[in-house]
Amino acid sequence: MKKRRKLGRGVAIVGAGMSKFGMFKDKDSKDLFAEAFLELQDSVDKGIDPNEIDALYLGNFSNDFFMHQSHWGPIISDLIGMTPKPATRTEGACASSALAFREGIFAIASGFYDMVLVGGLEEMSKRTTEEVAEGLALATVPYEGQAGFTFPGVFGAIATAYFAKYGANREHLMNVTIKSHNNAPLNPKAQYPLTVRDIMQAKLKSAEKKGLPVPDWSDEKAFLKDPRVNPMVAWPMHLFDCCPISDGASCMLLVAEEIARNFTDDPIHVLGIGQGSGRGLHACDDLTYFEATRFAAQEAYGMSGLTPDDVQFAEVHDCFSIAELLHIEDLGFFKPGEGYKAVADGLTRLDGPKPINTSGGLKCKGHPVGATGVSQLYEVWTQLRGKAGKRQVSIKDLHIGGAHNLGGTGGTCTFTILGRR
Amino acid sequence: MKKRRKLGRGVAIVGAGMSKFGMFKDKDSKDLFAEAFLELQDSVDKGIDPNEIDALYLGNFSNDFFMHQSHWGPIISDLIGMTPKPATRTEGACASSALAFREGIFAIASGFYDMVLVGGLEEMSKRTTEEVAEGLALATVPYEGQAGFTFPGVFGAIATAYFAKYGANREHLMNVTIKSHNNAPLNPKAQYPLTVRDIMQAKLKSAEKKGLPVPDWSDEKAFLKDPRVNPMVAWPMHLFDCCPISDGASCMLLVAEEIARNFTDDPIHVLGIGQGSGRGLHACDDLTYFEATRFAAQEAYGMSGLTPDDVQFAEVHDCFSIAELLHIEDLGFFKPGEGYKAVADGLTRLDGPKPINTSGGLKCKGHPVGATGVSQLYEVWTQLRGKAGKRQVSIKDLHIGGAHNLGGTGGTCTFTILGRR
Numbered sequence: 084m085k086k087r088r089k090l091g092r093g094v095a096i097v098g099a100g101m102s103k104f105g106m107f108k109d110k111d112s113k114d115l116f117a118e119a120f121l122e123l124q125d126s127v128d129k130g131i132d133p134n135e136i137d138a139l140y141l142g143n144f145s146n147d148f149f150m151h152q153s154h155w156g157p158i159i160s161d162l163i164g165m166t167p168k169p170a171t172r173t174e175g176a177c178a179s180s181a182l183a184f185r186e187g188i189f190a191i192a193s194g195f196y197d198m199v200l201v202g203g204l205e206e207m208s209k210r211t212t213e214e215v216a217e218g219l220a221l222a223t224v225p226y227e228g229q230a231g232f233t234f235p236g237v238f239g240a241i242a243t244a245y246f247a248k249y250g251a252n253r254e255h256l257m258n259v260t261i262k263s264h265n266n267a268p269l270n271p272k273a274q275y276p277l278t279v280r281d282i283m284q285a286k287l288k289s290a291e292k293k294g295l296p297v298p299d300w301s302d303e304k305a306f307l308k309d310p311r312v313n314p315m316v317a318w319p320m321h322l323f324d325c326c327p328i329s330d331g332a333s334c335m336l337l338v339a340e341e342i343a344r345n346f347t348d349d350p351i352h353v354l355g356i357g358q359g360s361g362r363g364l365h366a367c368d369d370l371t372y373f374e375a376t377r378f379a380a381q382e383a384y385g386m387s388g389l390t391p392d393d394v395q396f397a398e399v400h401d402c403f404s405i406a407e408l409l410h411i412e413d414l415g416f417f418k419p420g421e422g423y424k425a426v427a428d429g430l431t432r433l434d435g436p437k438p439i440n441t442s443g444g445l446k447c448k449g450h451p452v453g454a455t456g457v458s459q460l461y462e463v464w465t466q467l468r469g470k471a472g473k474r475q476v477s478i479k480d481l482h483i484g485g486a487h488n489l490g491g492t493g494g495t496c497t498f499t500i501l502g503r504r
Numbered sequence: 505m506k507k508r509r510k511l512g513r514g515v516a517i518v519g520a521g522m523s524k525f526g527m528f529k530d531k532d533s534k535d536l537f538a539e540a541f542l543e544l545q546d547s548v549d550k551g552i553d554p555n556e557i558d559a560l561y562l563g564n565f566s567n568d569f570f571m572h573q574s575h576w577g578p579i580i581s582d583l584i585g586m587t588p589k590p591a592t593r594t595e596g597a598c599a600s601s602a603l604a605f606r607e608g609i610f611a612i613a614s615g616f617y618d619m620v621l622v623g624g625l626e627e628m629s630k631r632t633t634e635e636v637a638e639g640l641a642l643a644t645v646p647y648e649g650q651a652g653f654t655f656p657g658v659f660g661a662i663a664t665a666y667f668a669k670y671g672a673n674r675e676h677l678m679n680v681t682i683k684s685h686n687n688a689p690l691n692p693k694a695q696y697p698l699t700v701r702d703i704m705q706a707k708l709k710s711a712e713k714k715g716l717p718v719p720d721w722s723d724e725k726a727f728l729k730d731p732r733v734n735p736m737v738a739w740p741m742h743l744f745d746c747c748p749i750s751d752g753a754s755c756m757l758l759v760a761e762e763i764a765r766n767f768t769d770d771p772i773h774v775l776g777i778g779q780g781s782g783r784g785l786h787a788c789d790d791l792t793y794f795e796a797t798r799f800a801a802q803e804a805y806g807m808s809g810l811t812p813d814d815v816q817f818a819e820v821h822d823c824f825s826i827a828e829l830l831h832i833e834d835l836g837f838f839k840p841g842e843g844y845k846a847v848a849d850g851l852t853r854l855d856g857p858k859p860i861n862t863s864g865g866l867k868c869k870g871h872p873v874g875a876t877g878v879s880q881l882y883e884v885w886t887q888l889r890g891k892a893g894k895r896q897v898s899i900k901d902l903h904i905g906g907a908h909n910l911g912g913t914g915g916t917c918t919f920t921i922l923g924r925r
Contacts, residue, residue, distance in 0.1 A: 088617070148574075160781040165781065223575075
């Protein structure tokens with residue numbers, strides 16, 4: 084019988100912010116974190132005095148590699164005037180800031196602190212695509228990256244296994260991509276706020292204008308099947324199956340539950356947390372699920388006493404379209420092998436019964452790896468508070484959402500359930 | 505009035521291990537961690553079942569840079585058979601594993617976990633000295649490293665300021681070095697288990713054997729003043745003022761206080777923890793102290809209700825000889841400007857009233873940066889349990905010790921007080 088884990092003291096979120104995600108020649112990591120932190124300060128309904136913040140946890144994957152600078156805790160602590168208070172960096176590849184969020188929770192639940200700032204950042208676009216691919220490969224297990232396996236290759240292998248086992252095909256991946264792109268224009272922070280149809284129509288208009296032969300794309304899928312616009316990266320991963328290279332920062336203000344109402348009349352509570360670790364593809368008996376995600380989900384459901392059905396919407400880690408399919412199954416939203424059918428049936432659309440990646444997901448919102456985990460929680464928080472504007476989920480009595488973050492090739496996975504008590 | 509911080513649940517140490525520190529051509533990070541973990545298992549008086557460990561926190565500075573591999577949490581979790589349980593990497597430059605220790609404490613104190621493994625590792629010696637210097641400079645703040653300031657330069661500037669303010673000189677640094685070297689041969693894990701006198705006599709013997717002119721070194725200081733054996737690195741830092749390049753790993757087993765006696769009749773308790781962040785040298789009003797260390801010390805003393813006089817011995821971060829002088833003042837063991845006199849008077853010797861760096865310190869034990877923080881705590885734990893062999897502190901009623909870790913140029917500082925209740 085699995086032990087049900089609990090925190091000795093509840094934790095609530097009273098503010099959050101994120102920078103616009105994108106590729107910014109003229110902004111560095113500090114600019115981006117400042118942008119996020121300024122929004123956070125404005126987001127606290129009853130205001131905060133930043134001097135009351137006790138500690139900082141900051142997720143960063145490898146600005147070591149990307150920007151030749153590590154030790155970002157004190158740099159950000161200095162930026163926002165927090166020194167000499169403590170600042171700790173966490174790293175779990177693309178799940179780095181989900182770990183920062185989790186450590187912030189433990190620090191408050193332990194009784195040591197009452198108010199903790201958590202966040203993440205990454206600055207990737209100053210490097211070439213090849214360098215970014217090399218940098219990201221640092222997060223694979225040695226049997227993968229050092230053997231030449233890059234991330235599109237890893238997820239291509241996973242997709243092939245999923246196709247073989249469950250009978251899905253490339254069109255099912257396209258459904259994920261099209262769905263995420265439909266959400267993105269509704270998110271002002273998204274790196275690519277364009278639907279696939281928008282992109283297609285822009286290409287058609289451009290061809291017409293230039294007097295070139297106008298392609299005969301009957302619909303979005305025909306467009307995505309055209310290798311001129313959607314070339315293969317690593318079968319069956321094509322360009323539109325892959326998230327972009329991004330810069331960005333995100334942050335969130337956590338407080339002990341008993342003081343949450345000093346800051347807002349609408350605190351969002353941490354109902355469940357879970358984290359798991361994985362061994363890498365070489366050690367998997369089956370490539371169609373992530374054991375670490377399943378473990379994290381079990382922990383979060385166990386702590387919260389909730390079931391997958393109780394989670395009304397979620398952000399899940401769609402570094403590649405296939406990842407979204409695996410995760411919505413691993414989190415229990417759909418049965419194994421049923422995820423791709425659910426997406427095909429529109430169940431995960433913004434207006435569906437289980438909206439997934441309302442933000443546009445990593446695919447369209449962008450994926451500055453160290454910032455992603457907290458940016459997912461930002462989206463869930465924003466939706467729960469009914470402040471997601473045009474992309475607001477319309478589910479009645481919206482009160483519980485989830486965020487799932489994956490690092491490496493399943494090396495670090497987290498699942499967090501937020502909601503109202 | 506500063507708030508006194510407390511943990512909602514006490515935490516105790518019931519086991520610890522560390523690899524030998526050194527430069528190992530034939531051992532990698534996993535070999536080293538395995539060495540430490542095997543010792544840890546043997547060190548638990550009543551034994552443990554590793555399957556009972558709930559989570560892992562692992563400090564690593566930048567194997568990203570040194571070994572082209574990040575995301576070490578799951579690699580080590582896999583190594584010791586812990587997957588799919590969570591594994592989190594912390595980074596705070598040379599204080600990386602002190603942060604892992606701290607997060608392990610919070611995770612238990614929060615009530616979420618009962619038994620957490622914490623540790624650290626770094627693998628540096630496969631890179632050239634120039635590359636290591638470049639890698640370490642990633643941990644300075646951007647105004648320093650990116651401007652060409654390396655660590656010996658930073659601590660050279662600090663030493664110069666200390667000399668100017670307090671009237672110390674190079675011989676006072678030598679006292680620190682000679683003292684640490686006197687302890688090192690008593691530590692079987694030390695990278696350089698030799699006294700300065702040993703090294704001097706070996707050089708004399710070698711000269712004699714080769715028929716070369718035999719140097720006229722009247723004592724250890726004369727030896728250290730000879731630029732042929734102790735060349736300048738960055739004034740007044742000479743070779744013997746600087747810690748070496750090292751590989752190594754360390755780990756420690758933390759449990760909730762109420763279950764500690766299931767594992768040992770002699771648990772060592774976490775009495776006080778503190779952590780601070782700093783802005784870098786450009787922002788200091790005075791280079792002769794570290795604000796982050798003072799802040800960390802205040803927190804640890806505040807939590808424990810203890811004073812500097814209560815801490816009977818300590819490991820402090822002597823990346824450079826001058827650092828030890830600053831820290832023993834910042835921690836309150838000696839008044840500002842009095843540290844160098846205390847060392848000259850022998851007060852910090854193994855048989856003195858306030859032994860400092862009984863392990864030989866970073867200087868002689870070695871400094872695999874991510875492993876150092878927990879290795880310091882390992883030394884304190886070993887001493888408190890009376891198991892330090894030939895280097896055992898002989899103070900009567902030994903029951904409280906401290907460990908101080910510094911990352912970067914004071915960007916991250918921690919102070920931890922361990923003891924018996």
